[in-house]
Amino acid sequence: MFEAVALLFVAVLGAAIGSFLNVVIYRLPLGLSLLHPPSRCPYCRRSLRPQDNLPVVGWLKLRGRCHFCQHRIPARYPIVEALTAALFVLLAVQFGWSAATLGGWIFFSWLLALSVIDLDTMTLPNVLTASGLAVGVAFQLAIAPATWPVTLFWSLFVAIAALWLSDLFRWLGEFALRQPVLGGGDSKLLALLGVWLGGPKLLLALFLACLSGAIAGGIGRWRGTLKPMQAMPFGPFLALGGAIAWIWGAEWIDLYMRVLLF
Incomplete structure (x- = not known):
């Protein structure tokens, strides 16, 4: 009861x-x-x-x-x-x-707001991505106060690495598809995900975002609602990947590693 x-x-x-x-x-x-x-x-x-x-x-x-x-x-x-x-x-x-629940409530609130705004306007406001990143750093420091210098270093390192990863992803996508595949707001959202999720879960989130985005794009092309070379918001797919990685990322990564090592 x-x-x-x-x-x-x-x-x-x-x-x-x-x-x-x-x-x-x-x-x-x-x-x-x-x-x-x-x-x-x-x-x-x-x-x-x-x-x-x-x-x-x-x-x-x-x-x-x-x-x-x-x-x-x-x-x-x-x-x-x-x-x-x-x-x-x-x-x-x-x-x-637990702290994972409280953090998830905060993290998912940012992701949901960013996703719907991106669907509406094809933009991801800087004030939301920047504040979400700052709150993510604060959350990581709050759950590991004894090691805050190391936590702060790794949080910022992952955020910067996420920006580098987004540059690489953008270059590869434009080379393969001959059209922009990632906006500036998407790169900042990826950095936000990196701070909240950490490196391994960030890669899982990006993989899931690409997979779900490709499926949605393929369905849109098949139904005729998405024209060739037509841009589509990528933020909701990044948010979906980030949400899945937050909830089930540890189990999925552990399963992957056990299968790979086997």
């Missing part, structure tokens, strides 16, 4: 964080304040009533329309809130009440 109540609390917390992520996703690319004015309809500009601002529940109660102007509210808002809640619960179940 206690565990069920605790997971319900985690889900509510995740949905609330997801609600704030919606604010970040909408306002940050427009250069608007994240704190003022309070949440409001993007069409009629009237402030939401407290009961309408409840994550997921508010949207369902309104049947996806603004209470005042009846303009349709995109389903993406409750989807982001529900997805954040699900990810928070998944991390709590996977890692229990």
Whole structure:
């Protein structure tokens, strides 16, 4: 019973964080304040009533329309809130009440915001990638305070190595495909992943990002929704690879090494 109540609390917390992520996703690319004015309809500009601002529940109660102007509210808002809640619960179940869970909540929040912004605008804001990297370094120092000089060195080293890796990946991709394959924001996101994940998991995340991106691109070409040489956001695939590597990376790398050594 206690565990069920605790997971319900985690889900509510995740949905609330997801609600704030919606604010970040909408306002940050427009250069608007994240704190003022309070949440409001993007069409009629009237402030939401407290009961309408409840994550997921508010949207369902309104049947996806603004209470005042009846303009349709995109389903993406409750989807982001529900997805954040699900990810928070998944991390709590996977890692229990540990630093990996807390770190995952923070890490995944950044990844989700960056992914949706990249899907919307084909950009990855510097303020998010830089702050995510800084918070990642702070988290690594917090979980290993006794060895902070070594931890700080390796965190920064992996971040710089990730930038070098992105340059190599960009050069190889442009040589093979004759078109840009990685933007500047993607390189910074890769550095963010490096700080949070470490070297081995970073390579796994990049492999998974390339694999999922290739599959999505192939499906898009097959369905005709993606034209030849058309650019597509790579940030969501990097985020997906990073999320998988955070949760299952250690087990997958261990399995790979055992198979390789066998």
